[in-house]
Amino acid sequence: MVSTLAWVALALAVLGVVGSLLPAVPGATLSLAGLLVYWWSTGYADPSLVVVVGFVLVAAVASLVDVAGSALAVRAGGASPLTAAVALVAGLVLGLVTGPLGFVVGVAGAAFAVEFYRTGESEASTRAALYATVGVLGSAVVQLLLTLSLLVALVAVVFV
Template identity: 45%
Template sequence: MVDVVLLLAVALLAAGVVGTVIPLVPGGLLSLSGVYFYWWQSGFAEPGTVTMIVLTILGLVTLFVEFFAGSIAARAGGASWTTTGLAAVVGILLMLVTGPLGLLVGLFGTVFVVEFVRAGDVNQSTQSAIYATLGILASTAVQALLTVSILFGFLIGVFVF
């Protein structure tokens, strides 16, 4: 017989992987939810302590990347915190209207315009906008790899250890 608890946990973990590529869906949080739901339902017996520690750390790193990687990339490109905040708001609003492309265009355009107004340097504004946009794309890739690692780590922890 199929274990319903295991199926629900794996469904949450799979939703976590998918959620990393869908803006505003907390992939890391869904992954951790699946792991902790199964652990709780198993009476805190499966997966083992070491596996839980590793999966928790991976989940927390995923959440950190999800929330801060774009801002860190924008700052690395020279954008101010104000620019980063404005770009996030505009990107999210445009994403709601036009989808993921709106997020990228809104982010790039906002960083470019605000940094150009602030510093008057086309090259620096372009660099900041490129860093911010590539940072968002890279953070999505990293989140996907982390959530896939959590999914496989969970399955190995449950079935092997």
């Protein structure tokens, strides 16, 4: 029989997967919290320490992708650090109000606007906005896959 804490752990992992697609929701942290709740509920016996360390590393990579993915993409598109910072803040603010689509639009729109203000070049500004959009979407896909892998592994640990 599966314990109540195991169900709580699984719920946290599911919220982590959902959170990986939503701005300002720490999906990887929620997934990791689910595993740690389960590990604690078993007296630190199941899963093994090696598996827990693996979970922590995967969650750390997912968190890093969450924080740095779009900013790195904006920079790769030739934008300034200021543009990357403004785009991230604009995406977070708009994302909190309107959800994931607002986050993408906020990042792309701010990247375009700041670069156009800074350089006056529409081609460079468009490139920065395009890289920002690809970065945000790519970051979301990577986070989704990582948190989904954490969920699948936790389900295997609990039920197998």
